[in-house]
Amino acid sequence: MASDAGVAAPTGVAAPEAPSRPAIQIVPVKGLPIVAVIVVLLVLSIAENWGWALAFFHVAGGGLWTGIDLFVGLVVGPILGRLSIPARAEFSARFMPKMVLIMPTVVLMTLAAGFQLAVNLGNLEPSNPNHNWLVVSFVVVGVMAVIALGLLEPANIAVLFEMRKPVPDGEVIAKLMQRFVYSAGILGLMQVATLIIMTRVATQ
Amino acid sequence: MTAHVETPPTGALARRFPPVAQLVMASLALAIIGAIYMASKFPRRPPLALPTTLVVASALVALVAFVLMARVRDFAWPRFRLVFGWALLAYAVQAGMIEYALVKNDARGAPLAVFTLMLVMFALDVPFLIAFTSARYATPPTPAGA
Numbered sequence: 565m566a567s568d569a570g571v572a573a574p575t576g577v578a579a580p581e582a583p584s585r586p587a588i589q590i591v592p593v594k595g596l597p598i599v600a601v602i603v604v605l606l607v608l609s610i611a612e613n614w615g616w617a618l619a620f621f622h623v624a625g626g627g628l629w630t631g632i633d634l635f636v637g638l639v640v641g642p643i644l645g646r647l648s649i650p651a652r653a654e655f656s657a658r659f660m661p662k663m664v665l666i667m668p669t670v671v672l673m674t675l676a677a678g679f680q681l682a683v684n685l686g687n688l689e690p691s692n693p694n695h696n697w698l699v700v701s702f703v704v705v706g707v708m709a710v711i712a713l714g715l716l717e718p719a720n721i722a723v724l725f726e727m728r729k730p731v732p733d734g735e736v737i738a739k740l741m742q743r744f745v746y747s748a749g750i751l752g753l754m755q756v757a758t759l760i761i762m763t764r765v766a767t768q
Numbered sequence: 769m770t771a772h773v774e775t776p777p778t779g780a781l782a783r784r785f786p787p788v789a790q791l792v793m794a795s796l797a798l799a800i801i802g803a804i805y806m807a808s809k810f811p812r813r814p815p816l817a818l819p820t821t822l823v824v825a826s827a828l829v830a831l832v833a834f835v836l837m838a839r840v841r842d843f844a845w846p847r848f849r850l851v852f853g854w855a856l857l858a859y860a861v862q863a864g865m866i867e868y869a870l871v872k873n874d875a876r877g878a879p880l881a882v883f884t885l886m887l888v889m890f891a892l893d894v895p896f897l898i899a900f901t902s903a904r905y906a907t908p909p910t911p912a913g914a
Binding site for chain 1: 780781789792793796797800801803804807808810811812847851854855858861862865866868869872873893894897898900901902904905906907
């Protein structure tokens with residue numbers, strides 16, 4: 565992440581003569597090679613049908629995805645909602661660029677490896693007892709995708725752009741953060757459904 | 769006792785926009801519903817009437833959203849283009865991975881074509897949403913000579 569120095573407080577809080585600060589990076593460039601390595605390994609795992617690697621990507625990615633959503637939605641989100649706007653801005657400037665890289669990567673790991681595993685194990689066949697559970701999980705993931713991609717991620721990135729302005733607008737940051745907190749809470753609750761479905765599928 | 773007075777939004781929040789984000793979310797939802805329907809039938813060949821209708825509807829809704837956005841005066845187009853371009857790159861990789869997983873598992877012909885169109889809508893809608901949300905709060909460029 566680019567900014568480990570100060571983050572300018574939003575309108576009404578920052579003094580106009582506040583010292584200059586390094587620009588906030590929207591995407592942490594240092595993390596991109598790690599993402600690239602993960603994507604290459606994922607493609608190889610699917611191409612070569614490496615069972616262990618597919619299971620690893622699905623379980624590790626799914627565990628991280630579920631854990632992060634639960635923790636952010638039900639623990640970090642409510643705390644964030646009670647912080648002052650400058651404190652939220654300070655936290656978000658350090659937290660959100662990491663989420664921009666982490667979440668799409670773990671989601672991609674989970675879904676791509678999971679689909680391949682389901683095909684290999686025959687779980688997608690209509691006669692398979694897991695078929696209906698998987699379709700329900702598709703629906704849950706679909707709803708989560710619309711919320712995460714339609715509300716949460718745009719708010720996340722828009723907050724970062726707002727904080728890059730010389731004088732960020734506190735009202736805009738508060739509104740976008742509120743959207744982030746509510747979306748994260750809903751996603752956290754929906755991940756409980758994912759846990760129920762996936763533990764059922766694994767034991768059936 | 770102090771009275772709490774609701775103050776109207778000011779600055780960037782005071783600007784009114786057409787329901788672009790809502791429409792693009794609807795477009796995304798239609799594409800995802802179609803994809804879920806097709807994935808639930810995989811590896812069998814699914815009936816294509818419903819998914820085709822959904823993907824066409826998704827494209828039309830996204831087109832309406834784009835037209836509405838294009839008519840907004842003083843819109844921060846440079847910000848929109850910057851964010852859309854980079855987000856498109858990221859989501860094209862994601863959509864490409866999903867496409868690859870399907871092709872690897874012998875999806876072929878018309879079902880693959882319909883699913884590909886859904887992935888195209890996915891790869892366009894998400895950057896559209898991110899870019900619009902970023903641009904609507906950005907300061908529009910000052911017209912030359914203003």
